[in-house]
Amino acid sequence: MSNKDYGFGGVFCIDMKTEGRACRLMDKLQNSTKFGFMGVSLGYYETLMTCSSRSTNSMMDSKEKESAGMSPGLVRFSVGYVGTFEQKWSQFTKAYSEM
Numbered sequence: 001m002s003n004k005d006y007g008f009g010g011v012f013c014i015d016m017k018t019e020g021r022a023c024r025l026m027d028k029l030q031n032s033t034k035f036g037f038m039g040v041s042l043g044y045y046e047t048l049m050t051c052s053s054r055s056t057n058s059m060m061d062s063k064e065k066e067s068a069g070m071s072p073g074l075v076r077f078s079v080g081y082v083g084t085f086e087q088k089w090s091q092f093t094k095a096y097s098e099m
Helices: 019-032 062-067 085-098
Strands: 010-015 048-051 074-079
Touching (some): 019 074, 019 085
16 A cells, blocks of 8 residues: 555554454554554554454354454554554564563
8 A cells, every 4th residue: 555645554464363362462552562543444644453353344244254264353454654664563573472
């Protein structure tokens, strides 16, 4: 994802296997390391994260999610323009290692 006037960002995801683990990771990332913010959409200049099964795809039943290959613990990230790659990576790996 890019915008020549604003810079470049990226989207990635990680499967934490369960919704509970996904929420714990997002809580650590938001409140302990200040990596980003929990959100229901991924469009913002700050880094945002969402557990898809709880937010953007919450209207799908478990069979639909399974057939789409979506784990209940899938966390999607939209890396914003604030901070350096090194800073974001350090914040992410700190929270992930605490899991």
